[in-house]
Amino acid sequence: MSVIPKIALTMGDPAGIGPEIVVRAANDPEIKEIADIIIYGCPDIIQAAAEKFSDGHVPYIKETGTMTFHEMTPAQKDPECGIVARNAVIEATKDALAEKVDALVTAPMNKASVNMAGIHFTGHTELVAELCGVDSFAMMQSAGNLRVAFVTTHISLKEVSEYVTQERIIEVARLLNDAVKAENIANPRLAAAALNPHAGENGYIGYEDKKTVEPALKKLNDSGIGIEGPFPPDTLFIESTRTKFDGILSMYHDQGHIPFKMLAFDRGVNSTLGLPIIRTSVDHGTAFEIAWKGLADINSLREAIKLAVTRAKNKKQKI
Numbered sequence: 001m002s003v004i005p006k007i008a009l010t011m012g013d014p015a016g017i018g019p020e021i022v023v024r025a026a027n028d029p030e031i032k033e034i035a036d037i038i039i040y041g042c043p044d045i046i047q048a049a050a051e052k053f054s055d056g057h058v059p060y061i062k063e064t065g066t067m068t069f070h071e072m073t074p075a076q077k078d079p080e081c082g083i084v085a086r087n088a089v090i091e092a093t094k095d096a097l098a099e100k101v102d103a104l105v106t107a108p109m110n111k112a113s114v115n116m117a118g119i120h121f122t123g124h125t126e127l128v129a130e131l132c133g134v135d136s137f138a139m140m141q142s143a144g145n146l147r148v149a150f151v152t153t154h155i156s157l158k159e160v161s162e163y164v165t166q167e168r169i170i171e172v173a174r175l176l177n178d179a180v181k182a183e184n185i186a187n188p189r190l191a192a193a194a195l196n197p198h199a200g201e202n203g204y205i206g207y208e209d210k211k212t213v214e215p216a217l218k219k220l221n222d223s224g225i226g227i228e229g230p231f232p233p234d235t236l237f238i239e240s241t242r243t244k245f246d247g248i249l250s251m252y253h254d255q256g257h258i259p260f261k262m263l264a265f266d267r268g269v270n271s272t273l274g275l276p277i278i279r280t281s282v283d284h285g286t287a288f289e290i291a292w293k294g295l296a297d298i299n300s301l302r303e304a305i306k307l308a309v310t311r312a313k314n315k316k317q318k319i
Contacts, residue, residue: 004036005102005312007305008062008092011041012107013085014072016286017296019049022107025301027054034309038101040088044068053294064091074292082113082121089124093131096277102316103278103308104128107301108286122154125272128279137274138172140179141256141283142307143264147247148256149176149273160252161208164195169216169249175273176247177225182314185246191236192217192229192249193256199230213251237263266297269304278311280304 009026012018023046026037037059039046048069050058065084072081089106096104106124114121121127129137140149151172152163173190180188195213196206203210213230220227227249235241236248237259250256260268261283268283282300290296 004034005309005316006036006038006100007308007312008095008101008104009037009039009305010088010092010104010106011039011046011085012088013081013110013113013286014042014045014067014069015074015076015078015081015113016108016110016288016291018085018107018109018286019045020053020292020294020296021282021298021301022046023050023054023058024296024298025305026059027057028298028302031302031305035305037305038062040064040092042067042084045072049292052292062091062095064088075288077110077113077116079113079117082110082115082117082119085109086114086119086121086127089127090131093128093277093279096279097132102312103280105301105304105308106279106281108282108284110286110288124270124279124281125153128272128277129275132275132277134274134276136171136175137272138175140176140271140273141260141264141268142271143260143268143303145246146242146260146264147176147180148250148260149173149179149247150253150256151249151251153253155253157252157254161195161206164208164212164251166212166216166219169213170220172273173216173220173225173227173249176249179271179273180246182311184314187226188246189244190225190227190247190249191231191241191245192227193233193236193251194230195251197234198232266299267303268300269307271304271307278308278315280308280311 042065064087125139194209200206200209270281270283272279
């Protein structure tokens with residue numbers, strides 16, 4: 001790539017830590033060397049954050065909302081905040097689809113604020129996938145060589161076994177395999193967590209792993225994708241096991257999120273697999289308890305931008 005990648009960076013919920021971490025990351029010397037940042041959001045709020053938490057300078061802003069700093073209350077759920085945060089994601093996604101930017105990086109949104117506006121919202125992953133018009137997609141969290149993709153995400157625990165099907169396991173495993181390859185690992189080594197404790201204990205704690213997970217993994221291996229398991233979830237993430245693999249397949253949200261965040265909360269990156277665009281994000285929420293106090297850590301956002309840049313460069317090289 002002859003020029004540095006152009007990155008669309010959304011401001012997140014104005015009442016959360018999004019504006020702070022966005023302006024700080026955009027002015028970070030390491031990020032300025034590798035990425036051309038365009039912030040999507042409300043100019044008045046972004047400028048207020050820059051003056052409060054940075055040197056007052058902000059890179060190019062694409063206005064996607066007109067809310068001002070004085071029209072919102074930090075650390076408060078607000079439907080108007082939800083609307084402008086969502087609009088920033090919509091416009092940035094459209095520009096990524098139109099190839100006006102090379103990748104999309106999103107700051108955290110508050111789900112309750114969006115839903116308070118009467119707009120059904122379960123998360124960035126589902127919104128961006130819908131805007132891209134894709135049905136086959138998955139969430140992945142990563143930090144260096146630790147990568148976790150999810151067969152199911154934002155559904156209740158009682159629904160998980162219904163949605164963990166052979167077809168879905170195979171679908172997400174293929175997406176994970178492709179994502180690892182996109183980071184220049186030619187032959188990924190994958191592992192799958194079992195759905196039940198102790199991998200079902202030969203049926204004493206459920207038959208799903210025997211009936212569903214194991215056959216899916218066999219089909220994947222027969223197709224050339226190297227994946228082991230299902231492993232008992234309570235031991236899969238210990239260092240001696242997880243470090244043998246380039247990617248881990250988690251069956252449901254908390255099964256993978258809890259160990260991942262314990263291992264890499266301050267540097268984790270959330271990305272969406274299966275999209276026609278590159279999308280990464282922070283691996284934390286709006287952190288209302290520290291919003292607009294200058295206490296937010298930018299490491300996760302910095303890593304999200306760096307991963308987006310790496311993928312954008314690799315994508316360009318393959319064209």
